[in-house]
Amino acid sequence: MNKPLKQHLIDPEICIRCYTCEMTCPIEAITHNDDNVVVDAEKCNFCMDCIPVCPTGSIDEWRVVNEPYSLEEQFEWMELPEQEEIEAGGDGDDGEALDAAMAALLAEAHSGAGGKSIAPKSASKATVNLYNLGKPVTATVQGNYRLTAEDSDADVRHIILDFGAAPMPALEGQSIGIIPPGEDAEGKPHLPRLYSVSSPRDGERPGYNNMSLTVKREEHGVASNYVCDLKKGDEVKVTGPFGSTFLLPSDPDAELLMICTGTGSAPFRGFTMRRQREMPTNKGKLTLVFGARKQGELPYFGPLKKVPDAYMHKVFAFSRLEDQPKQYVQDKLRDEKERVAKLLTSDKAYIYICGKKEMEHGVEEALADIARGEGLEWKAIRDAMREDGRYHVETY
Numbered sequence: 001m002n003k004p005l006k007q008h009l010i011d012p013e014i015c016i017r018c019y020t021c022e023m024t025c026p027i028e029a030i031t032h033n034d035d036n037v038v039v040d041a042e043k044c045n046f047c048m049d050c051i052p053v054c055p056t057g058s059i060d061e062w063r064v065v066n067e068p069y070s071l072e073e074q075f076e077w078m079e080l081p082e083q084e085e086i087e088a089g090g091d092g093d094d095g096e097a098l099d100a101a102m103a104a105l106l107a108e109a110h111s112g113a114g115g116k117s118i119a120p121k122s123a124s125k126a127t128v129n130l131y132n133l134g135k136p137v138t139a140t141v142q143g144n145y146r147l148t149a150e151d152s153d154a155d156v157r158h159i160i161l162d163f164g165a166a167p168m169p170a171l172e173g174q175s176i177g178i179i180p181p182g183e184d185a186e187g188k189p190h191l192p193r194l195y196s197v198s199s200p201r202d203g204e205r206p207g208y209n210n211m212s213l214t215v216k217r218e219e220h221g222v223a224s225n226y227v228c229d230l231k232k233g234d235e236v237k238v239t240g241p242f243g244s245t246f247l248l249p250s251d252p253d254a255e256l257l258m259i260c261t262g263t264g265s266a267p268f269r270g271f272t273m274r275r276q277r278e279m280p281t282n283k284g285k286l287t288l289v290f291g292a293r294k295q296g297e298l299p300y301f302g303p304l305k306k307v308p309d310a311y312m313h314k315v316f317a318f319s320r321l322e323d324q325p326k327q328y329v330q331d332k333l334r335d336e337k338e339r340v341a342k343l344l345t346s347d348k349a350y351i352y353i354c355g356k357k358e359m360e361h362g363v364e365e366a367l368a369d370i371a372r373g374e375g376l377e378w379k380a381i382r383d384a385m386r387e388d389g390r391y392h393v394e395t396y
Helices: 020-024 071-076 095-110 222-228 262-278 301-306 329-335 337-344 358-373 378-387
Strands: 005-009 030-032 037-039 061-065 137-146 156-162 175-179 193-196 210-216 235-242 255-261 286-292 312-318 349-355 391-395
Touching (some): 156 222, 175 210, 210 222, 210 262, 255 329, 262 391, 286 329, 301 312, 329 337, 329 358, 337 349, 349 358, 358 378, 378 391
Parallel strands (some): 255 349, 286 312, 349 391
Antiparallel strands (some): 005 061, 137 156, 156 210
16 A cells, blocks of 8 residues: 655635735646636645745645545535545554654645634635636726825725626625736736725625725736726626635624735725724724825825724824835834733734735734733734634735
């Protein structure tokens, strides 16, 4: 009998079909169909290049198997299979030795990998992958509004999509995919580009089957330029919704620390609007730390200023103001250390981080410093919060 093998898999329930892992894999071991993104066991050499780029942790899944799961099997999955029972062979291996071998294989597979988030216990159950590449849904553009100043280098847009009679049960914190028309340089249809939903589950306008996106134009971005140039009445092909962990807790006692830069504010706009609609008198439970180069480049700056301070504590970090020192979100966290330290010791606190990947390290260092100042160990706090569905990172 062959020795048990480790196999790299992707969790279809958590994967948001952003295809970043597929584009990153140096040996083209990752592929997809209309439903799932999967790993080819015949090609995968466990280089781990795909692990750090995954925004959800769905890529960090492993099984010990007698025979690897085929691509065809993986394409059919709605959820990962349980670890199969590995039988000892007839060459003298006993159960204890086999268990040790399996543990060693899994430990090797997970070496260097980060932890994965789970959904808040009180969050609503997310619908995922209702629409896919093979069967997208058509949405109509209701509006396209520039959020940043006209003289700003950052062109950030607020896009409103109407789904008509087609259901789109997206929750706050989920994403949808926009499929740009045309083909890439290799003659292949463009893959969807994912954008976080920036409106609540009951619509950009309450009771309407529409939603908003917050999109920044990137100079050479095929999808972002397509979306930012959309006009009222245009039709777009949409996949999703995606994401089942970066969700809003329904617990009214939940206290949220939301840390973001730029378009990373999108899910937090949805969080805030949902809370205001559902719990208008539930004050003092939200804290937002929002970073941008300057006020004119901060999406939703005007509307945010109208949210009462008693309802949401708002802290803005600007890094390019004339005659003022550069301030980043990690600096503002340190300025707010008493408030943050209180959250770190509360079992009702939830931390959400969303924005450019460069911010992640600085935020982690700031949180570690604040914890250390209270005689606490940040890594232990973070891991416990993650396991409890209270720590979430979505950077790109």
